Amino acid sequence: MKKDSSDTSQIGITAHYTAFTWHKNGLSHPVLTTRPGRALFLVAAPWMWMGRNLLGITDIQTYLIQRHILMDHLMDMAVEKGKPVQVLELACGLSPRGWRFLSRHKNRDARYVETDLPGMAARKEKLLKQAGLLRAGHIMTTLNILALDGPASLEQVCQKHLEPGCLTLVVTEGLINYFPLPVVEKLWQRIASVLKSQGGGLYLADNMTLPQEGLARAVIKPFRSIIEALAGGRTHLHFAADKDAIASLAACGFDTAFVHRPEDWAKPLNLPLCRSQSTTRILEAWVAD
Template identity: 35%
Template sequence: MDHASEQISPTAYATGYFWYRHGLSHEAFATARGRRIDFAFELLARTARLFSGYSIEALMLARHKGIDAQLAKAIESGRVGQVIEIAAGLSPRGWSFMRRYGKRLRYLETDLPAMAETKDAMLEEASARSERHRVVVLDALADSGPHSLAAVAASLDPKVGTAIITEGLMNYLDADTARGVWERIAATLRGFPQGVYLSDLYFQERKVHPALAAFGALLGKFVKGRMHVHFETPADVSRTMKAAGFTRVRAIKTDAIAATREYAQTRGGDAVRVLEAWV
């Protein structure tokens, strides 16, 4: 476990504690390391908000609860009964949705080996791991092989509607890499009677406040890479996702989702959209 933890991004631990601090997660996903890093991030986020008025906290809560709301709608309508969450990290979504829907749902959390091993142990500690809720290794950039998306999806029931989720992942990928991931997701979802992809997305802002730019640069240092914004307009979203193989695409504003309307009143909470793309 100690060896594995060295290979995990600090942001994974920080967000794991962030969800717990906001009452959304199980204590098993809240680590001492996460508490320390979350505390540092919170201080930086408060400073950024003081100078720019932009709330990173509102953005994160809006994206998480917005995706949850659209996933719940798809499950309750009977269109989805299986979920693959890519780069799940220490997200509480699998735990909370299995508590909520039980035998109506099958949930696969996926990540790279170190994170998958860590999350699997945490689910065991939370008494939440089961045949219907598992953590498996997945490399979202692989076109084939045992850890590719296609191979992981092959373990699910091909007769049941399926959702694939990415949260907080795509902005770490450059345009070409992101396009490849979207194409693999669309191709995988076409193997099920109904398929939906849910993610957070952002539009390129014309002018970014220096305090916010500094926060983004620091975050990039933590994850050893730069952040990428893939879209400028809703038309860009539709064009890009349809080219990747999706048929119905929406970029939903947070003020249009009941669960996130309160965050849409805050700068930051209004900056995120929920991407919903069906095949």
Template identity: 35%
Template sequence: MSPRARTDSVHISPSAHYTGYVWYRHELSEPAFATGFGRFAHTLLTPLTWGVRELSGLDLENILLQRHLLLDARLGEAIEQGGVRQVVEIACGLSPRGRRFCQRYPRLRYLEADLPAMAARKRLLLHGEGWLDSRHRVRDVDILAEQGELSLASLFAELDRSEPVLVITEGLVNYFPLAALEGFWTRLAAQLAGFPQGIYLTELYPDLREHPRYRQLRWGIDVVGRLTRGGYWLHYRDELEIVAAFRKCGFAQVEVHDPDRIDIELPRLNMPSMLRVIEARAA
């Protein structure tokens, strides 16, 4: 793995503390997942996120909740109706999802993965609470590594190739430029193709220029990019471009879920949501 690849990945992890505290605030996780830094960051940024919401309409906290709950809903359906018994959450950060779903589904095997420093912290947290076992594990990964011990191939070598698998990434893909992102998806699709069923769940924020508050939203998104110490790319114009991109990367079936057009109960925004949850299946 090149030094450049490592540099490009590192800037994402600090935002995990902020989102981890949001989950805790809304009773989606246990106290162990709420760090002191997350509490400090949330308190410090509250006036700024309020200003962004008032000026642009971008309600960061409700968007984070929409994202998390919609991904949970699609994962739950894949387990209950699709026979999924092994899950990989890449860029797991301080996500409580592995803990919650292992409690809910006793037969589920859950593998969390992140960059080495974040994975070490997550492993220590789960171990300290007595939550790590043969069903729930944490490993190191770098989505930009094309080979070696941090690559997807190394991570997937731990899985049972005779059973379906679902991979989930949350709060990850919009931080990367297009070439790096589609390279990751291509490698991921190749790995998933080796299973009887391979599903990938993630979220995107397309560049919806027809959105009634596009200019204000674009400003708010730029602020988010600065807060997370990196760029925040809106790679695709619409759902057709999203579907085409995933198919180009090797996925055979692609569904785009819009929070405004689904039946499950989610926090609502005072304008059309820009969030899209993608459910892609490997060939």
């Protein structure tokens, strides 16, 4: 039977791997780990070790830790602006970020709306509830980034769950490289428009780039093929240069945009680095008040 191209739920398998990686690196809670995540992690571990230690290229584990810690930090910097903060995370998977963010900012008036496709959202809500990790102001709900209307659309979820008078942060992690650029740009336009209607705010995302160095460039091909086989679709490396990412965000309605490289934050955040240049970039895009 032909696969429905609007059903992107198979990408969810990669969320199990990332969840186990967050846990193995002290960034998560055991309740958010799964057997498939553990199995994938163990199978991949020797290859990651070889990539990191023998070839010197940025392996997926290092890449994931770099992006996760840097995004957490940029969110914490936004919280320092003083206003009550609300976060909407799209495609949250089994990421611990919502729980950890609210734990770090429990003395602030912070809210966190985590969203994913129905199966993943229901699974995560059950796990968080069972472990007693769902505190007041922490909401799990369904959102499909491809839905242009209806209760699972970005606009209706925002209308239902976001409050006026807050600094609004929208976050996507490990999402945009699974979709072609026109789909990503359509989503970015909608996020910019939601942030405008909220009186301004911040969008944060990670983006995987094509390595410039020969060996890393050659090795990324088999890595991508494995991820594509697991996720049941193609991966997309969107921008040849950081300035292209900034131009694209500006064209989608963001007023200012910055691109962060792990190398720039390695010292203050104690980020792991490999011998070759990192391939992840964190995009920080603001819609003004």
